[in-house]
Amino acid sequence: MxxxxxxxxxxxxxxxxxxxxxxxxxxxxxxxxxxxxxxxxFPAWITDIIAQNAQDFGRYPPNDGTPELLQAIADWLHRRYGVTQPVDQIMALNGTREGLYNAAMALCSEAKDGQRPVVLTPNPFYQVYAVAAASVGAEPVFVPATEDTGHLPDYASLPAATLDRTAIAYICSPANPQGAVASRDYWEALIALAEKHDFQIFADECYSEIYRDTPPVGALQVARDMGADPERVLIFHSLSKRSNLPGLRSGFVAGGPESLRRIRQLRSYAGAPLPLPLQRVAEKVWADEAxxxxxxxxxxxxxxxxxxxxxxxxxxxxxxxxxxxxxxxxxxxxxxxxxxxxxxxxxxxxxxxxxxxxxxxxxxxxxxxxxxxxxxxxxxxxxxxxxxxxx
Known part of the structure; x- marks a missing residue:
């Protein structure tokens, strides 16, 4: 049953x-x-924005995000990573967990090289990665992220046959729970591996703005610098940790045009867009760094x-x-x-x-x-x- x-x-x-x-x-x-x-x-002015736009709880919100919100996110990506991302290659999320799950639903192939696809996940991991793999009928492969590997998974250590079946590799940097940060060298090696074996990288970067000294390098930033396939990397970000707004349920996914087209198509049928007053909040929050x-x-x-x-x-x-x-x-x-x-x-x-x-x-x-x-x-x-x- x-x-x-x-x-x-x-x-x-x-x-x-x-x-x-x-x-x-x-x-x-x-x-x-x-x-x-x-x-x-969280910033005190947030409640004022909600009050000023409360009447918009009476309207259906735009599925992908308001033009103003998508532009605010694009502007933030440029300030933070030096990445110029077209707004039609960004979609607002109802929290990153929704995006990390639904991106697999939208993008994981039913077969890879005529076989059951593989989804790679670090071990330990954020639990939605494994549920996403199960939902698309993929084989989850749990790769140790231990002290021996710098608390990040060594996907290159996997057999070539497994990598050839891989459709998606999840990676969290900064890592939950260990707090490890993927270096530029790590991202370059992983992106090169994904190019060689033709899989996508889902980069969960929701802790990117909480760090000690040096801002963590971003996966999309490195992919652009390498000239990788535009569809190779998707990044997922959130206001939950950056701005102390876990209850706002606001994040975004950004990546290649075909990937975003497919994710938007799924959202139009099965997604839960952010209420319009909360999108107005997110517009202002992404624009503020203080x-x-x-x-x-x-x-x-x-x-x-x-x-x-x-x-x-x-x-x-x-x-x-x-x-x-x-x-x-x-x-x-x-x-x-x-x-x-x-x-x-x-x-x-x-x-x-x-x-x-x-x-x-x-x-x-x-x-x-x-x-x-x-x-x-x-x-x-x-x-x-x-x-x-x-x-």
Whole structure:
């Protein structure tokens, strides 16, 4: 009665976490450090824009994004990456998760070289990558993104036969959960690999504006510099992390003309466009960098705080970007349960973000800790965590 292709998907991370922890009383004041939901203030003027355009909740919004929003995104891409992107090769998204899923639905071939297509995903990974692969009937191949590979997947290590069947390769940079950043050399090698084996790269860059010192290079930026096939790379961005607006559900996808045509066609039948007043907000938010600079400075303070508190922990690796810590422990589930029952600090076992393979589960010996709460709360949580797990 139900599709078999979804039968082997594990439970989503947060229901699993509730099953692990909620039968036990917290051992102290509850401190949430699990979900990556930004808690910094968003710009105060946003509510004014919504109020000024509230009457437009009574209108159907444009499917692909208002001309003003698409131009604001194009302008941002040029300022940020030096990329000149035609507005008809950009589409507004109802959050990047929608785009990362629907792009696979629109673009993954039914067969590659006469065989079942492959979708490559890093392991650990954002769960929508695996669900997208299942939805299009592709074979998901989970490639370890571990300390040995700089916490980014080494897709070039795969057999040529697998790469020849590959239709899509997902990559997240800055990486969730590890905070690793793909260098220009990494992108060049991956794009060259995709050109050789004729697959598309879906670059999830929603953490691109939270970094310590150097802005992460962009996949589309490198592809243009290389003169790669215009259809080779699609990028996905969001206002959730950049602007502390996870509830706005506003992002975008940009890529080649044929890819965007197909994604727009799917959206016209099955998509959920952003309400018009919220598109008006997004127009202004993409155009403003002052609040982004302020937001980034707050995260840099918390990066530095984490280094001070946890710097002596064996295996601690300061994140380059994003807002998660990927902390080594003996067993992630046992550590999360102990931390909850002894202190009330709530973190996510790394195994819940990874898939078990023949090589094991690369997240099993980690916990993910979100640095999204206000600074004082974050400091208390990190100090409590250190004293419980690493004393």
């Amino acid at each position: 139900f599709p078999e292709r979804f039968s082997n998907l594990p439970a989503y991370a947060f229901p699993r976490l509730r099953s692990l922890l909620d039968a036990h009383a917290p051992g102290g004041p509850v401190t949430h450090m699990t979900i990556g939901e930004p808690k910094h203030a 609040h982004v600079t302020e937001n980034r400075a707050l995260y840099v303070e918390k990066f530095d705080m984490a280094d001070r508190i946890l710097g002596n922990v064996p295996g601690y690796r300061p994140p380059q970007a994003g807002f998660f810590l990927w902390l080594p422990v003996e067993d992630g589930e046992a550590a999360a349960l102990r931390l909850w029952t002894e202190t009330g600090v709530r973190v996510l076992p790394g195994a819940y973000l990874s898939r078990e393979t023949e090589a094991g589960n690369p997240g099993k010996s980690y916990i993910r800790v979100a640095l999204v709460a206000p600074k004082d709360e974050t400091q208390r949580g990190l100090s409590t965590l250190r004293d419980c797990l690493y004393a």
